[in-house]
Amino acid sequence: MSVPPHAATLARNRVEKSMTAFPEVSKIQYEGPQSDNPLAFRWYNPDEVVAGKTMKDHLRFTVTYWHTFRGTGSDPFGGGTMQRPWDDGSESVENACNRARAAFEFFEKLDAPFYAFHDRDVAPEGGSLSETNANLDAVAKVLKEEQERTGVKLLWGTANMFSNPRFMHGAATTCNVEVFAYAAAQVKKALEVTKELGGENYVFWGGREGYQCLYNTDMKRELDHLGQFFHMAVDYAKEIGFTGQFLIEPKPKEPTKHQYDSDAAACLNFLRSYDLTDHFKLNIETNHATLAGHEMMHELEYAGMQGALGSIDANTGDLLLGWDTDQFATNYYLTTQTMLVLLKYGLAPGGVNFDAKVRRESFEPIDLFYAHIGSMDAFARGLKVAAKIMEDGALQNLVDNRYSSWDGDLGKKIEAGNMSFAELEKLMLEKGDAASNGSGRQELLENIVNRYVDNA
Numbered sequence: 001m002s003v004p005p006h007a008a009t010l011a012r013n014r015v016e017k018s019m020t021a022f023p024e025v026s027k028i029q030y031e032g033p034q035s036d037n038p039l040a041f042r043w044y045n046p047d048e049v050v051a052g053k054t055m056k057d058h059l060r061f062t063v064t065y066w067h068t069f070r071g072t073g074s075d076p077f078g079g080g081t082m083q084r085p086w087d088d089g090s091e092s093v094e095n096a097c098n099r100a101r102a103a104f105e106f107f108e109k110l111d112a113p114f115y116a117f118h119d120r121d122v123a124p125e126g127g128s129l130s131e132t133n134a135n136l137d138a139v140a141k142v143l144k145e146e147q148e149r150t151g152v153k154l155l156w157g158t159a160n161m162f163s164n165p166r167f168m169h170g171a172a173t174t175c176n177v178e179v180f181a182y183a184a185a186q187v188k189k190a191l192e193v194t195k196e197l198g199g200e201n202y203v204f205w206g207g208r209e210g211y212q213c214l215y216n217t218d219m220k221r222e223l224d225h226l227g228q229f230f231h232m233a234v235d236y237a238k239e240i241g242f243t244g245q246f247l248i249e250p251k252p253k254e255p256t257k258h259q260y261d262s263d264a265a266a267c268l269n270f271l272r273s274y275d276l277t278d279h280f281k282l283n284i285e286t287n288h289a290t291l292a293g294h295e296m297m298h299e300l301e302y303a304g305m306q307g308a309l310g311s312i313d314a315n316t317g318d319l320l321l322g323w324d325t326d327q328f329a330t331n332y333y334l335t336t337q338t339m340l341v342l343l344k345y346g347l348a349p350g351g352v353n354f355d356a357k358v359r360r361e362s363f364e365p366i367d368l369f370y371a372h373i374g375s376m377d378a379f380a381r382g383l384k385v386a387a388k389i390m391e392d393g394a395l396q397n398l399v400d401n402r403y404s405s406w407d408g409d410l411g412k413k414i415e416a417g418n419m420s421f422a423e424l425e426k427l428m429l430e431k432g433d434a435a436s437n438g439s440g441r442q443e444l445l446e447n448i449v450n451r452y453v454d455n456a
């Protein structure tokens, strides 16, 4: 009786035989809105110029390594479901290198100009920090070769300081000083690798920086440590000549019940309190905005108006599920609203990073293509709609009109800081009452947006 070969051996044979991870897919091409080819773009036409720039340069699409190449499909109720024939499931450096090659084949076929990773996504941890660093160096060599071969660039690097149990109490905000030191060493290395790979940004998502219980937490001390940690990162970047943009990614909860970087406003308050505003911008994620009880547009606008809009993690949540479901966004209203703010404030050196995963039921490799193509198209369409709305001043004219009373003498004086309560009281006592209000016209504006979504 013959013994059936192990699934991993089968998988490896399959990859070696075809020498390609996605044999059934060739490079995705733009075919236009009428196309019914599910492996073609209908709206994303990289070289098409919109609002003075190519779509490629506006959108700076980025594939996340963690969801797309490390996501297993597990959830709190069950294990992995994903079929990933190029991956033998082992934590070996060899497997990590094979996976990296498969990833670049994907980026290339998808025509994605960027990717982003955590250190532990790309390379396995070893038995000690020095072994772990050596593993990362070995895989980074392959990443560099693949970047050179394909022209795909690194949007950002980051350090995973949340998966390993050592970070159970946090990394920079831990109660264990040696874990703080370990985290510092990890970010030092991640910055070096990000620089080596030409990363254009470096992201801090809070991971386990937050608390589960205030009874055991010295919040002031933890936040002071976080501020010190970021200053050390800034100093080290300067020391090694890393000129990428530092980004903080707000999220209100999950995994902790309170994450310190809750939302854009909390992050900016933190950065200002610790004198870090010159060095950091924000990486705004859609599903994090909604978990914080905000619309994505609110978070983008809040960051943008303070000169701190750096990059976006493009995804969406499910309103019926209360967690970070990280789904691919396909809703034109969401992408239009997002692009309205991105066009207003600009995005580079940030990008539209698909921090999104296919559902655990969508377990075949081809689903990775459908997911990314659909969301790239949705953002490309959102870009076109937003550009047209802005070009026509379709919303701005009404906004300007709504505030027009402020353009008169009185408004100018108040805005310039040249009026006091007493002077304003005098004026109103003379007039007896304020001038009457105009309509807010919300429904009209919503109809106008619909018209542009229909026609742009």
Ligand code: XLS
Pocket: 118, 158, 203, 205, 249, 251, 285, 313, 324, 355
């Ligand atoms: C988790 C975050 C994470 C960051 C990178 O919710 O979105 O994926 O983007 O650490």
Ligand code: NI
Pocket: 205, 249, 285, 313, 355
């Ligand atoms: Ni994210």
Ligand code: NI
Pocket: 285, 287, 288, 324, 326, 355
């Ligand atoms: Ni997230």
